[in-house]
Amino acid sequence: MANVISFLTRTRGIGKLHWTDWLTYGYLFLGVLLMFLPVIWLGLSSFKTEAELERFPPRIIPMQQETIIVEGYDEPLPLYEIVSGEFEGETLAQIRRVGLVAQMIRPDNPDERLKVDINDRQAIEKFALATENYSELFDRFNFFKFFWNSVFITSVATMIMLTVNSMAAFALSKYQFTGRMVVLGLVIGTLMIPQTVVLVPLFLITKELNMADSLWGVIIPGAATPTGVFLLRQYMLTIPDEILDAARMDKASEWKIFWRIIVPLSAPAIAVLAILAIMWRWNDFLWPLIVLSSNDNFTLQLALNSFQGEMNTQWSNLLAMTMLVLLPIACVFVFLQKYIATGIASTGGK
Amino acid sequence: MLAILTPLMRVIEIPMTFLEKRLGMKNPAWLFLLPNLLLFGIFALLPVALNLAYAVTGSDAILLADRPYVGGDNFSALLQCDSYLDPNSCKDDLFWRAVHNTLLFVVLQVGLMVTFSLCTALILNRDIRARGFFRAVFFFPVLLSPVVVALIWKWILQREGILNAWIDGMGWQTFNWLLDRNWAFGWSVFLSIWAHMGFYTLILLAGLQAIPRDVYEAAKMDRATPWRAFRRITLPLLMPTMLVVLVLATIKGVQTFEEVYAFTGGGPGTATTMIIQYIYETGFAGAPRLFGPASAASLLLAAVLVVLTVVQLWLNRNNVDG
């Protein structure tokens, strides 16, 4: 508790809470409420049964009806509390319901059948996690194969993208040459065409290059994103040219300048791009859907979406899968976000 | 983190230094650009060029060779209107409804989202406890797939959702949020901000890190108020990053589709139908698949975006050239 208080009362400087601190923590508290609660709720919902997910109004905590095994019945019988009528206050197990009347028994006296009006009974429920939502996933697919495909695509594509994009951004931010604005214009220009529209031409090209239904067909076209170049270039602009000139005086090669000076100084932006690139590739759905057709090459996102049929969506499995897909990337984020805060500020670039 | 890239960089270093020496110091810029341009040309520019070819051909065939040339027919059909302000007077009324919706959506969404992202980034950049945790909190929604984002907010907002259960509990009159045109639109804007804010916050946060601390120390010496320090130091130094955020947010805003489509399906009626939904339903989900009008619409969209971006870049011309 003392920890919490000292946490909450921590201030910018020394002494009492500044009003901006109140504002800051108020804002953050609201943020947690609005941004994070729905995600937690999603996590809880992934442990609900399909029937529970369909219920109105949705509940926060996963619940299931309590059942009891009674001698002479193969299946466990659901338990009800009787709230009015002849058997008020008793706990009965239901055998079946016909029309408006339920046939029930006392669990300790299974031979005597009682007739109860359906409005007199109330289901007894308890907190229960539908872990089968998760275990079914591992029976149904080759989960680890999909996982490996996703990891492979994401890591290779991210490395290619970071390398290629940072090189291009360096050229576009630190050199004056004719055609610079044309290249920059083309880069930004392709951002304007929505991805949905170019999928078909892109597929035809990928197929011609013999990359259809292969992991490389997802990796290579995905590396050509304009966003990264634009993002890194704008960041590199803020790095003072004097540092480069000093290095050139020392006869450093241009590659050394890029790799030893520019890249470390751009660490925050590269970390941001790395997070984004990993997230894009990991969550990419439409493009892999078109390129990959055999199950051996499927990614987790494709498996996730195979719970959406024409008429029915199996939400319970879909949510469980969502959580499983979310977990690794959330870990990656927690790991990488540190680097965003350690850039020029700590390396002391002037 | 960079350690992972080191071996890769070592491999690239050999040809790069070699070529640099052979070609002299004259233009290493093109050397650095080459790999990116190669990928970019094949997988980004070429599809866009093909897209143009689809826009000037007709029929529902997928292969270009099977499609007859129709010239500007697809464009003129889209643009045929008595008044651009009244979608009902247009030949393709659905396209113009989508255009109107998208314009309003972008103005609201980009304006609000950039403001909130900036606030959040400034706050997360302060010396607060558990920064990593709070950063993660604001970023988590970005990681969710659009279908799941829509599902969560449907649970909350539907007729018998959590919000109405709460309103009912307070003894107020419940409301069917997603059946009302204006509310459905408003919630779509909210949902899209909720889902993407973390992305822009992160970019701004990285931008804030680029501002050297000693500038602030100097400002403190001069007894500048925080507001003054923000306006005179933070904002100008953040401008190159702000430009990225503005340009990207506008482009992505205009291209909003998946989460709103999964959330409202574009309804009620056409109240939340965006341009990309029109393109998607015309060219891909529909039957017959009309790639021509879909491609034409996407090119018109791109033209508008180019104008918007040029304006943004021009307004910020000091930050473009560095």
Add this chain to the structure above:
Amino acid sequence: MSNHLTKLKLTSAIAGFVLSAGGVAAQELTYMCSSDGTECTTAREIFDRFEAENPGVTIKIDEVPYKAILESLPVQLAAGTGPDMAKVTDLGGLSQYYLDLTPYVDAQYWEDSFGGTLDWYRSGPDDTGIYGLHSQLTITGAYINKTLFDQAGIEVPGADASWDDWAEATRAVAEATDTDFPMAMDRSGHRIAGPAISFGAALFDDSGEAILVDDGFTGYVQKFVDWHNDGTMARDVWAGAGGSSYQDASQEFINGELVYYYSGSWQVAKMDDNIGDLFDWVVVGSPCGEGGCSGMPGGAGIVGFSGTEHPELVAKAIDYLAQEENYAEMTAKTKNIPAHLGVAASGVEYAGATEGAANALNAWGAQVGKVSPVAFKYQGYKNNRAMFNITVERVTQAIVGELSVEEAMERAKEDLAVALAEAE
């Protein structure tokens, strides 16, 4: 088939050769399957037997999202890649890529067993080929919450009741039991087609050209819109969405907030699982009008593609599924109604289904006979998806008040003209 696929097959062929030392060259077929429940696993079970009977043959089932069947498959086929077989729902739209099974199968058996559904896969009236096995026959129609009728003490309208009778009865039930909605219908152009046909919509003109809108069609749309405005129909379903997106009302029905739900036979498994003991639900089929008491048939089927390298084997595999005992097993396990006339005549034992589900499925089976010829023709028409989408989009606009019913129907006609001109 692409080079890549060929390479893949070569390697697997070599691997198979080495492994099966017996000397039978291994052949692999790929089957692209999407599932609403158990369709793919059931196909796996049957194909396992097929593989056992045909040494050296393997059938690889690629289970994909439905979106892949709808959007990726056509692109892959046009580009010359794609699987050997697939389960498809756009039956007429892909007909140009289908493999004709006629040379490899007993055509007489197929004609006798599948009759009308074979037409749905054909490119036109002159086409007599055999292309697809209709594995999932569906019929649209209504479910009612019988318990609510009992509670209200109102008699359930008979089999010949009209839409107005049902509207009146369900309104009375909803009022007596304080239920939220009397009626609801899935948001789909396919769903509304059956009632419109019962109302006298012809959909096609005398020469067989698609027209969609006529007096019968407009008449039903007018009623449908009025019902939305007076609260008979649940607004959430149609008015809550836009474009051509699909929306159902199963959640409202399962929660007992809906008296009468017009959907179709595919909902049985879901109702059975999720309603459980909450109330009694009954299949009542389609209400009647001057055009009959018709629902719409529909569903999915398994086809082979002419790009395959093993046409004979593909035909053999599909023919294996079409054999009476295998088809009966598939129908029972996937909880569908049979399109195979022989299987339908002898009745299906829905193994593992609850009593309620089995009764419901048999009730749906009995509805097949009531389907109007117009509905059969509509289901088999190549461009019907365009017509479905146009209907949903424009009728919704009339419901939410963006257009009047007349304007909406006028727009629908124009949309159809554009679509047909492009589709040739």
